[in-house]
Amino acid sequence: MARAYDPLFITSDNSPIDVPSPSSSSMTLTKDELKRIAAYKAVDFVKSNMVLGLGTGSTAKHAVDRIGELLRQGKLENIVGIPTSKKTQEHALSLNIPLSDLDAHPVVDLSIDGADEVDPRLNLVKGRGGSLLREKMIEGASKKFVVIVDESKMVKHIGGSKMALPVEIVPFCWKFTAERLRRVMEGYGCEARIR
Template identity: 45%
Template sequence: MNQELIELSKKTAGEKAAGYVKDGMVVGLGTGSTVKYTIKKIASRIREENLNIIAIPTSCETEKLAIKEKIPLSSLNENPGIDLAVDGADEVDKNFNLIKGGGGAHVREKIIASAAMEFVVVADFTKKVSKIGKFPVPVEVLPLAVEFVKSELIKLGGKPELRKNFTTDNGNLILDTKFLIENPLELEIKLNSIPGVVDNGIFARRKPEKVIIARGNKIEILSPD
């Protein structure tokens, strides 16, 4: 796969999403290699257009980048009403189901997306799939429950693997779990019903209002309507 083309695609999609940010908005900032371009573009708009916004980061990584780019930050508790959340995805299907969490931030990402009036996903063309599930589903787990949750995931037909040398921003662990996914919503709910699971990377309940897919400089904007 042409890495230069993929990187250009990420930049194109990420920067396009920054155009949806309007003056006075509270904006949820996602995490990952595509959203970093959104964050940098928002920062340049703040400098050039004197845009007045408040941003809420979904991870420590995003918080550090936003501080570096001098974007004003707040928390969800201080600003529970989010106008727009922008985030990436590891997979997105034709029905707008997502798998997220390759970067391990899916729990906070799902909270921010759920609190947002509008949720926009940015992705390069390799993330668009006919059916989600090739990418493993990240399941965030309390450390004391790892072995129990692992056995429950196997009962559901999953093949869990503990993500090595990784702790989430919430102090938890991740079981990356391969599933044959026939019903994303049903699986999302089932996984979250296992005691010890904090949340998982399937986004089937909170789907995006827009998905921006880029291939090079070409943009495709998809919406459920």
């Protein structure tokens, strides 16, 4: 059962994992420190010889940092990362994490990423960081997907944060697609807007 820890962990087999509460000392952890603690915990799932999907965003960045650190220390070996964005690609390269793609590695052992919203049934909104398509491709090809979120991402229902729902479209005739989306959303109080 999920407890009110911040952050909360969930895995693709739908079983929430409790993370020990941050230090009980009087030290107050910032949101970014909590993200880092959660991200490091996610990296506990990483073993040598894995093909890893590397997520995008401020939370996933901590996981990539940790993977780089463990490789440098020799605690992890023979890791191949598949980045979900150009930004993550550059970051992983700066940490000397060997990279590949889905053509060369169509099966991914584990992906680690953040999310924008999570509902009680573990439905997610992802992609506000702008890498929705790559994330869906890489994380969809993964045997296991660890999602790292803090409490601010937990919503009663998808859309609960009232923030934009990302939809990635191809540039070709984008106005046509935007109009189709507008029609689909008609009556739901949404507007389709290009970011």
